[in-house]
Amino acid sequence: MAQSTAISAGISGSARFLLDCKATGQSCATNARYALPNLESKSFLCGQNAGLRNKAILRQGANARTHKATLKERRQVARATAAVKEPAVGEKAGVVENGKDKERVMIIGGDGYCGWATALHLSARGHEVAIVDNLVRRTFDDQLGLQTLTPISSVHTRVKKWKQIKNKDIKLFVGDVCEFDFLADAFQQFEPDAVVHFGEQRSAPYSMIDRSRAVFTQHNNVIGTLNVMFAIKEFAPQCHLVKLGTMGEYGTPNIDIEEGFIEITHNGRKDVLPFPKQGGSFYHLSKVHDSHNIAFACKAWGIRATDLNQGVVYGVKTEETSLDEALINRLDYDGVFGTALNRFCVQAAVGHPLTIYGKGGQTRGYLDIRDTVRCLELAITRPAKLGEFRVFNQFTEQFSVRDLAKLVTEAGRKLGLEVKSINVENPRVEAEEHYYNAKHSKLIDMGLEPHYLNDSLLDSLVNVAIQYKDRVDYEQIMPGVSWKKIGAKPRTGVALAKS
Amino acid sequence: MAQSTAISAGISGSARFLLDCKATGQSCATNARYALPNLESKSFLCGQNAGLRNKAILRQGANARTHKATLKERRQVARATAAVKEPAVGEKAGVVENGKDKERVMIIGGDGYCGWATALHLSARGHEVAIVDNLVRRTFDDQLGLQTLTPISSVHTRVKKWKQIKNKDIKLFVGDVCEFDFLADAFQQFEPDAVVHFGEQRSAPYSMIDRSRAVFTQHNNVIGTLNVMFAIKEFAPQCHLVKLGTMGEYGTPNIDIEEGFIEITHNGRKDVLPFPKQGGSFYHLSKVHDSHNIAFACKAWGIRATDLNQGVVYGVKTEETSLDEALINRLDYDGVFGTALNRFCVQAAVGHPLTIYGKGGQTRGYLDIRDTVRCLELAITRPAKLGEFRVFNQFTEQFSVRDLAKLVTEAGRKLGLEVKSINVENPRVEAEEHYYNAKHSKLIDMGLEPHYLNDSLLDSLVNVAIQYKDRVDYEQIMPGVSWKKIGAKPRTGVALAKS
Numbered sequence: 001m002a003q004s005t006a007i008s009a010g011i012s013g014s015a016r017f018l019l020d021c022k023a024t025g026q027s028c029a030t031n032a033r034y035a036l037p038n039l040e041s042k043s044f045l046c047g048q049n050a051g052l053r054n055k056a057i058l059r060q061g062a063n064a065r066t067h068k069a070t071l072k073e074r075r076q077v078a079r080a081t082a083a084v085k086e087p088a089v090g091e092k093a094g095v096v097e098n099g100k101d102k103e104r105v106m107i108i109g110g111d112g113y114c115g116w117a118t119a120l121h122l123s124a125r126g127h128e129v130a131i132v133d134n135l136v137r138r139t140f141d142d143q144l145g146l147q148t149l150t151p152i153s154s155v156h157t158r159v160k161k162w163k164q165i166k167n168k169d170i171k172l173f174v175g176d177v178c179e180f181d182f183l184a185d186a187f188q189q190f191e192p193d194a195v196v197h198f199g200e201q202r203s204a205p206y207s208m209i210d211r212s213r214a215v216f217t218q219h220n221n222v223i224g225t226l227n228v229m230f231a232i233k234e235f236a237p238q239c240h241l242v243k244l245g246t247m248g249e250y251g252t253p254n255i256d257i258e259e260g261f262i263e264i265t266h267n268g269r270k271d272v273l274p275f276p277k278q279g280g281s282f283y284h285l286s287k288v289h290d291s292h293n294i295a296f297a298c299k300a301w302g303i304r305a306t307d308l309n310q311g312v313v314y315g316v317k318t319e320e321t322s323l324d325e326a327l328i329n330r331l332d333y334d335g336v337f338g339t340a341l342n343r344f345c346v347q348a349a350v351g352h353p354l355t356i357y358g359k360g361g362q363t364r365g366y367l368d369i370r371d372t373v374r375c376l377e378l379a380i381t382r383p384a385k386l387g388e389f390r391v392f393n394q395f396t397e398q399f400s401v402r403d404l405a406k407l408v409t410e411a412g413r414k415l416g417l418e419v420k421s422i423n424v425e426n427p428r429v430e431a432e433e434h435y436y437n438a439k440h441s442k443l444i445d446m447g448l449e450p451h452y453l454n455d456s457l458l459d460s461l462v463n464v465a466i467q468y469k470d471r472v473d474y475e476q477i478m479p480g481v482s483w484k485k486i487g488a489k490p491r492t493g494v495a496l497a498k499s
Numbered sequence: 500m501a502q503s504t505a506i507s508a509g510i511s512g513s514a515r516f517l518l519d520c521k522a523t524g525q526s527c528a529t530n531a532r533y534a535l536p537n538l539e540s541k542s543f544l545c546g547q548n549a550g551l552r553n554k555a556i557l558r559q560g561a562n563a564r565t566h567k568a569t570l571k572e573r574r575q576v577a578r579a580t581a582a583v584k585e586p587a588v589g590e591k592a593g594v595v596e597n598g599k600d601k602e603r604v605m606i607i608g609g610d611g612y613c614g615w616a617t618a619l620h621l622s623a624r625g626h627e628v629a630i631v632d633n634l635v636r637r638t639f640d641d642q643l644g645l646q647t648l649t650p651i652s653s654v655h656t657r658v659k660k661w662k663q664i665k666n667k668d669i670k671l672f673v674g675d676v677c678e679f680d681f682l683a684d685a686f687q688q689f690e691p692d693a694v695v696h697f698g699e700q701r702s703a704p705y706s707m708i709d710r711s712r713a714v715f716t717q718h719n720n721v722i723g724t725l726n727v728m729f730a731i732k733e734f735a736p737q738c739h740l741v742k743l744g745t746m747g748e749y750g751t752p753n754i755d756i757e758e759g760f761i762e763i764t765h766n767g768r769k770d771v772l773p774f775p776k777q778g779g780s781f782y783h784l785s786k787v788h789d790s791h792n793i794a795f796a797c798k799a800w801g802i803r804a805t806d807l808n809q810g811v812v813y814g815v816k817t818e819e820t821s822l823d824e825a826l827i828n829r830l831d832y833d834g835v836f837g838t839a840l841n842r843f844c845v846q847a848a849v850g851h852p853l854t855i856y857g858k859g860g861q862t863r864g865y866l867d868i869r870d871t872v873r874c875l876e877l878a879i880t881r882p883a884k885l886g887e888f889r890v891f892n893q894f895t896e897q898f899s900v901r902d903l904a905k906l907v908t909e910a911g912r913k914l915g916l917e918v919k920s921i922n923v924e925n926p927r928v929e930a931e932e933h934y935y936n937a938k939h940s941k942l943i944d945m946g947l948e949p950h951y952l953n954d955s956l957l958d959s960l961v962n963v964a965i966q967y968k969d970r971v972d973y974e975q976i977m978p979g980v981s982w983k984k985i986g987a988k989p990r991t992g993v994a995l996a997k998s
Contacts, residue, residue: 180710180987184987211679211725211726211729214725214729215722215725215726218721218722218725218788218792219718219721219722222717222718222721222788223714223717223718226710226713226714226717226781227710227714230710230713230986230987231987233985233986233987234986234987253770253772254768254769254770255763255764255765255766255768255769255770255772256765256766256768262763262765262775264754264761264763264775265754266754266755266761267754267755269753269754269755269934270753270754271752271753271754273752273754273775273777274775274776274777275775276761276763276772276773276774276775277773277776277791278772278773278791278794278795279791279795280795281795282725282792282795285788285791285792285795288788288791289717289721289784289787289788289791292776292777292778292784292787292788293717293781293784295777296777296778296779296780296781296784299928300928300982300983301983429798429799435768483799484799484800486732487729487732487733488679488683488729488730488732488733
């Protein structure tokens, strides 16, 4: 049995697996079809009172029917967006928007990429934060011979440094949510108002390494989430479950993707039903399973949940993680855990050609990690009602892999880097040219003011990569996991590197 | 590690759980909306050449838009149906319809209710059959203090008796498909052309007893199916997976339920997508998860699969299980594993009021177990193409719980039984009055000639119940599992009986 201990240093965790953060691991994305405002017919306004109207235009754009837009047009929009007031993250510090002074927020997977940044963001804003994590994400790196580009501190050091800098406590429960006794104890000690569940194996390629990793991913993610639901029902029935899903749950249907539900008219009758799901890896499928389970629990038990179907996250710095090197976030560039844009920036920095999988027309939704943490804050401070199962599509812009490669190539040139691209055999089974238009207005309606991808962000990402380029292991760059070649025989880290 | 041994007697199996057969455990079903031919405008034909035309009318009826039909009308149809030639099961004996003399069929869960009947049916028709089962279904009965109405033999005795009577071997692999080494060995020894996967925990109430049973159900079902998919990919890539799903995966949407997929037109664009799923228990949800996983594996790996979304199965006798008492099938009447119609017939036989959950308007699809075995034969002998994921809705008629109660009451009266009904508090969370119209033409198009529910069947079911009435334990009859009261604390069999 796992033991649970609320501490700030010096624990050994459960040996079983759990994970860390959500960021789809979708290294891919087509066809330059974007949900953008029509620049020709709607001008962006500047000036003090124009903010609201510009936001309305952007919102309308975000949900507009798709049209083809050139890369140039999209970058114009990114600049026009600057006319919309984007408050510094710090502006909201200390402000909790729910009428309560503090929310007690348990962050499962709080040592991971999105989890760590979210924990600090919420702690800085006056919430009482606890991290629950079995730290297995670090074990994955050890086992596969991988390493984050940025030199991250231990979770114990991280939490101590945060206390030194901000005089704020973050409680730490090291253990596995698949062990119910451990989770129950953490719930009873911490008594959360909200649980953010990043604690899943979050890499599509990891889930496609071999049978044992496929099974681990589905077991860990599905059973972990079941346990969290039971802990809420048993110990904290008012607690709001904020669950990280993925845009990859929807696949790439030939119709517009709605936020969780779609009204279907069929043979003269109508119903609003869950949007059909088509997960493209055992990882994505595990999140499909979670969504179905949570929807049922909300209905049957009256608990409350928000499912955040997140796009591909990029970036490494948030206001809080930039305060001290001991608080720095992880940045994965390898073929297993690295997400598309982050990977390309590191490749550009070290002179490796950008690795476009297949035709590169794969289009997905993307967002800046600074928007991830803000979306979590919005979901927590404006909770779902008891019995409600909400679904938000959490991304801000759509790009194809080909488009990302072009953007990184341009940004690199400005820094004096010669950036090339190569088309490598697609290790995945996915459409490489397809229709894609996903709605994402609910978080914007709640107040999200997106950080759009632009030159300065790309520059800073590439510059972070340049800063740590001596840590880059070139052997980690190429994809080593094939959707078709996955087999029953376990693959060791060594075998994986050689493939 | 589990051991695998091909034997016909004397093995102890793996201690871990797996299961047995599919039959939704849906004790409920409304509103007298049925997919039936319009009796006023289409008359049934009699005579030698009328068979095909009558079948066409029935098929059309099966897919017709719903209309309200009185119980009397439906029973008229049941009688009219007799005009359509229904071949005795034996007529097809020895005939394998796939161009091959024999199919090698592995039946996972072959000791269970549907699995055992299917194993004998296929063996009688010349297929080479192996049963893979860890016999945990029998353990569930032991643990919960339950017992099948009919006195079933051990699986070893069953197989020996079949050999004595028919001189046909059924290979037996006792072990757990969640243990991949065991499953791999069984695959390599038996080299199946088709795998029928009944090997799941198949009761909705069982999955709602407590957290540990919910977790067990999803782990056992999802991981077991993942292992079967990997075994096919690794050892038998041509092998056809025939997976038992459930009509309960669809829930009760306010639109017609299609067979697996629906064409959706949305904002001027079209796609054919998986029919949205709304499982109503952790059991039903486990099958939703399986369906998504299998669809992905067919696409990514090019394996072939048929997902049979089965309705509630009733009846106990098939031609083969009737040959000797040692071959008799199980008949569950308890609140955990008993399905609606079977339970009502046993209640009628022993003078217990029929237990209608809530308003009794819950409508579901039903089928005779003789049609279950025939549907499996049809799926196996007309396999899916490589890479294809087919979905068939496997049931023949729709009934509400209220209607079933009326039918059993009438049938009982003819046997001199005074049958009463009571409305008990619904232990489930489900709509008790709702629209329901599910398509089910694909198996009929392939040649299924349904055994419709009629007086003689009801009589025979009630008579079987009367034959074994001394074995009835009255304490098993009432429902003891509540969807809302499920908790994290494990419930023992004793606690369960007392609740």
